[in-house]
Amino acid sequence: MTDVVLAIAMALVVAVVIAADADAARHAGPGAYLFAAGFGALVLLRRRLPRTMVVVTVLTVFVYYTFRFAPIGMALPAVAALYSAAEVRRTGWAVGGGVVLVAVATYYRVTGTDAEEYLTPYDLVTNIALVAAAIALGVAVRLSREARVHEARAAEQRLQAERLRIARDLHDVVGHNLSVIALHSGVAAEAVGRDDDAARGALEHVREATSGTLHELRSTVRVLRGPVGGAAPDGTGGAVRPPDGTHPTGLAGVAALAEPARAAGLAVDVRLDVPDGALDGTIDAAAYRIVQEALTNVLRHASATRVTVAARVTDGRLALRVADDGRGAGALVPGSGIAGMRERAALLGGVLTTTDEPGGGFAVRADLPARLEGGAP
Structure with missing residues (x-):
């Protein structure tokens, strides 16, 4: 039940971000919302396949942007994956996934020619903060659970x-x-x-x-x-x-x-x-x-x-x-x-x-x- 609730919450958050785009009529569509549902569905893998969840989520973020759908941030769709990996002792995978997302986002926004895609300090800090917060929360929850078991x-x-x-x-x-x-x-x-x-x-x-x-x-x-x-x-x-x-x-x-x-x-x-x-x-x-x-x-x-x-x-x-x-x-x-x-x-x-x-x-x-x-x- 917890995983189902998290999956629904993840899908709704991404869908809301898509709908809030200023040019939603051009960037949003059934395909974008299908991706939102997909990000939610990946959460159901968090207990059995946490590493697979991180890898597939990161790749799905890249695929999403190749269709030039409404921007949803690089870190936001991966928050649940990074948190879940850190929670089940896969912290290295969570850190690796977060680093890849931030690095790719930074590279393409620095080298891009579209003024709307140019990297700002606010975007960089936001991505790093989301990645760090998700991983830190997962580690904290795991340590708290292990302390109770101890x-x-x-x-x-x-x-x-x-x-x-x-x-x-x-x-x-x-x-x-x-x-x-x-x-x-x-x-x-x-x-x-x-x-x-x-x-x-x-x-x-x-x-x-x-x-x-x-x-x-x-x-x-x-x-x-x-x-x-x-x-x-x-x-x-x-x-x-x-x-x-x-x-x-x-x-x-x-x-x-x-x-x-x-x-x-x-x-x-x-x-x-x-x-x-x-x-x-x-x-x-x-x-x-x-x-x-x-x-x-x-x-x-x-x-x-x-x-x-x-x-x-x-x-x-x-x-x-x-x-x-x-x-x-x-x-x-x-x-x-x-x-x-x-x-x-x-x-x-x-x-x-x-x-x-x-x-x-x-x-x-x-x-x-x-x-x-x-x-x-």
């Missing part, structure tokens, strides 16, 4: 990044809490009938882990219902945070993470040398999630008796280490979350490595920037 793709990428972040958070939270639940359920099952107090304590840990998981899921739902891609008010860049009354998603919450493990008999040594305000909210939340996933792996796979969680900020970098005395990397199974931890660190400009400890056990080490340049991603 914005749409960027929005889609932000959406995917948000989904991945939420998926990682849910994996870490649910995986950790289910490990705690499984561990203490086993303790309760063994203690029932023999040590009811121990069974009740284990079941209380199960209840707390279940409650924490539900809190995290509700928090995730709030994030999904809110704006996508924007930073959370707490500066975590949209990371899922529990509601008031639960431990914070940051290194300050590591002590609370350690309690269920200690209650299950695992000795957890937490050594945090991180001054208040030393970390961006996003870095703090990522460090917490890395510790959470590492502790989950210890509970599930390591058969360890002791684990150390250490964090220190030095020269603008956060050094994070979670090490146990268990069975080492051989105890891990595919899907243990190592890849997710590495990806989380890499997204923040850091690096995460895993190694077997010399004296036995397994260690997760992360080196992260304390602050992000330019804000959270």
Whole structure:
């Protein structure tokens, strides 16, 4: 429909110019108006054959003037062709066509013998202005359209990044809490009938882990219902945070993470040398999630008796280490979350490595920037 409207408009403009000629009775006729319709019809080629449209339009202008019809200007009939070529990334063809039209018009009007055809500065400027305006408008429309497409793709990428972040958070939270639940359920099952107090304590840990998981899921739902891609008010860049009354998603919450493990008999040594305000909210939340996933792996796979969680900020970098005395990397199974931890660190400009400890056990080490340049991603 747009092309049809442009075609009709082009034909009408040329026809009006023909009819407005002072000597229309001599210069205008059915043939001239047929050419006007032809210039309009060429517009219908603008999407499929833009280069052909430019070439045929330029040649048609030359043919038109060989019949000595009413003057319509050299650039005016080609405006739609030049605009369309520039709009679909054929700018070189549009410029070439415009140059040919202006050059031919200038040559014949300078060398012509008819006083009415002699070139004036006004005619030259008008032709150049029409050619330049048509090409510039086509380029502007194309760039505007490409900018909208780029914005749409960027929005889609932000959406995917948000989904991945939420998926990682849910994996870490649910995986950790289910490990705690499984561990203490086993303790309760063994203690029932023999040590009811121990069974009740284990079941209380199960209840707390279940409650924490539900809190995290509700928090995730709030994030999904809110704006996508924007930073959370707490500066975590949209990371899922529990509601008031639960431990914070940051290194300050590591002590609370350690309690269920200690209650299950695992000795957890937490050594945090991180001054208040030393970390961006996003870095703090990522460090917490890395510790959470590492502790989950210890509970599930390591058969360890002791684990150390250490964090220190030095020269603008956060050094994070979670090490146990268990069975080492051989105890891990595919899907243990190592890849997710590495990806989380890499997204923040850091690096995460895993190694077997010399004296036995397994260690997760992360080196992260304390602050992000330019804000959270």
